[in-house]
Amino acid sequence: MNLFLDALNFLFDPANLTGANGIVPRLVDHVWYTGLSMAVAIVIGIPLGLLVGHTGRGRNAVVALSSAARALPTLGLIFLIILYTGLGVGPLIVVLVILAVPPLLAGAYSGLEAVNRPTIDAARAIGMTEWQILLKVEIPLAMPLIFGGIRSATLQVIATATIAGYVGLTGLGRFLIEGLALRDYKLALAGAILVIALALCVDAILALAQRLVVPHGVARGLTRHPDESAAPTPRQHGRVSTAPSNP
Amino acid sequence: MIEFHSVTKRFPDGTLAVEDFSLVLPSRKTTVFVGSSGCGKTTLLRMINRMIDPSSGSIEIDGVDIASGSAVALRRSIGYVMQNSGLLPHRRVIDNIATVPLLKGVKKADAHTQAMELLDTVGLDRALAYRYPSQLSGGQQQRVGVARGLAVNPNILLMDEPFGAVDPIVRDDLQQELLRLQHDLDKTVVFVTHDIDEAFLLGDQVVILEKGAQIAQVGTPKEILANPASDFVASFIGADRGKRRLAVDSTVARSGDDVVLVDGAGYVAGVIEAPGGVLPGSGVGVGTNSRARSVSNKTDQAGDA
Ligand SMILES: Nc1ncnc2c1ncn2[C@@H]1O[C@H](COP(=O)(O)OP(=O)(O)OP(=O)(O)O)[C@@H](O)[C@H]1O
Ligand SMILES: [Mg+2]
Numbered sequence: 069m070n071l072f073l074d075a076l077n078f079l080f081d082p083a084n085l086t087g088a089n090g091i092v093p094r095l096v097d098h099v100w101y102t103g104l105s106m107a108v109a110i111v112i113g114i115p116l117g118l119l120v121g122h123t124g125r126g127r128n129a130v131v132a133l134s135s136a137a138r139a140l141p142t143l144g145l146i147f148l149i150i151l152y153t154g155l156g157v158g159p160l161i162v163v164l165v166i167l168a169v170p171p172l173l174a175g176a177y178s179g180l181e182a183v184n185r186p187t188i189d190a191a192r193a194i195g196m197t198e199w200q201i202l203l204k205v206e207i208p209l210a211m212p213l214i215f216g217g218i219r220s221a222t223l224q225v226i227a228t229a230t231i232a233g234y235v236g237l238t239g240l241g242r243f244l245i246e247g248l249a250l251r252d253y254k255l256a257l258a259g260a261i262l263v264i265a266l267a268l269c270v271d272a273i274l275a276l277a278q279r280l281v282v283p284h285g286v287a288r289g290l291t292r293h294p295d296e297s298a299a300p301t302p303r304q305h306g307r308v309s310t311a312p313s314n315p
Numbered sequence: 316m317i318e319f320h321s322v323t324k325r326f327p328d329g330t331l332a333v334e335d336f337s338l339v340l341p342s343r344k345t346t347v348f349v350g351s352s353g354c355g356k357t358t359l360l361r362m363i364n365r366m367i368d369p370s371s372g373s374i375e376i377d378g379v380d381i382a383s384g385s386a387v388a389l390r391r392s393i394g395y396v397m398q399n400s401g402l403l404p405h406r407r408v409i410d411n412i413a414t415v416p417l418l419k420g421v422k423k424a425d426a427h428t429q430a431m432e433l434l435d436t437v438g439l440d441r442a443l444a445y446r447y448p449s450q451l452s453g454g455q456q457q458r459v460g461v462a463r464g465l466a467v468n469p470n471i472l473l474m475d476e477p478f479g480a481v482d483p484i485v486r487d488d489l490q491q492e493l494l495r496l497q498h499d500l501d502k503t504v505v506f507v508t509h510d511i512d513e514a515f516l517l518g519d520q521v522v523i524l525e526k527g528a529q530i531a532q533v534g535t536p537k538e539i540l541a542n543p544a545s546d547f548v549a550s551f552i553g554a555d556r557g558k559r560r561l562a563v564d565s566t567v568a569r570s571g572d573d574v575v576l577v578d579g580a581g582y583v584a585g586v587i588e589a590p591g592g593v594l595p596g597s598g599v600g601v602g603t604n605s606r607a608r609s610v611s612n613k614t615d616q617a618g619d620a
Contacts, residue, residue, distance in 0.1 A: 187401060187402075190395075192366065192390075193361075193366050193401070194391070194414060194415050194464075195388070195418065196387075196414075197387050200418065283405040285404055285406070285448075
């Protein structure tokens, strides 16, 4: 408990906020690594996943590739890359991208696969082009799963970006490494708390964004339109309605 | 006018769904394809809007081979209504109806105004315009599907068992609505069903199909009822089991000018007018065991459709 209080004290001490090794610059670096990796991973993973999902082709290859990528030991991989390229942000981003692409791919193609086939068939039958089907039907309907992929990839990247501290970069991982090296456990704990807090905040922001991006009527358990509660509306032609009204 | 010229469809897995099918579907009439499951009705229908390409043969609309233009343009010019409405679940009713006009570049306000009018046309309350499809009953969804099919004001309307998934009362309602619509709008309708009563009710031309889309008989409901071309047709339309062969029931005391008709099994099928005890057009007095060849009470409007 004492350790925890010490860690909190460290976090809320204004003296630790700024300065070259302060919380703020390291947080900014951490967010920067995360953002950059996610941007690259999204550019690679989402279109590829959409392509696979829309055409139904190459699914097995993608699944195999994804599980292989997931099985790679991140730390080993980054040291391997550094051996060849030397230190720098590059190897870190490469590793994080490799980590982030599989969940993005999976979200995108499983999202498209989950879209009701007759709905797509109907869209095609009334004269949508393949692009229009993808953009106006498949992607909106797949949005919950695509976004699920983005959220889980982001969380993984935030957690894994702590390894930046091992390869001469900064980020919140530095607190963990320095804390362990100096046996200053409150420092290590403070670092861990910061990573967790960042992950929670970012996920909350993404959850909010998801609500804005996912179209109404897609989310399951969708809310009823206000007039739903009104009395059943009579038909235009004076015919007695025989259709069962919605519960 | 839609013409099939020796159209054959063999699917990649070897299934011969349609074999050497030739037929003319007259303009501004309703042609109904009827037959049991798997006989190739849907395949025939979907070849008209190029959702399926024939393996051989050709299809012409008003003398133009449909394969000559773009498939997307063709589909946008043809209304298509399917069994489970096929509405886009993430769009409100009004946007579902306006989908194709919006794709074609019609201004949103105009497309919405027209969509509202189409709600009237298909007998739906305008208040439903802002609901999502999942907030409608099955019958209401089908009506929206029909409205969407009409939104581009197509000359041709393809309907694949549009009333197959609603309860019999709602189906009756929708069938009557379609008859009224067809009377007002004068489209070339191609309708697929496996319900022979529905076929006789809606069809100007009824095409009875066997496996591989082989035409067992084509004609008006009256022609088919009067002269089933084969045992298959007779059995399919229920004539052989006496379901459609009606007789005046002489055991029930008559009151007024209606006489009770019974089918071959002795079940009551309806009543027929016999002013003064004489069946119209026959000159035969009722009360004897005279037989009337007629359709059941449900299908007797088919003749004047
Ligand atoms: N994509 C496909 N690939 C292979 N075979 C198919 C395909 N679509 C249909 N078939 C086969 O072609 C035949 C005709 O199918 P079709 O869907 O036209 O029948 P249908 O008359 O519409 O039947 P139903 O009344 O059940 O809808 C069937 O044997 C069916 O199994
Ligand atoms: Mg079918």
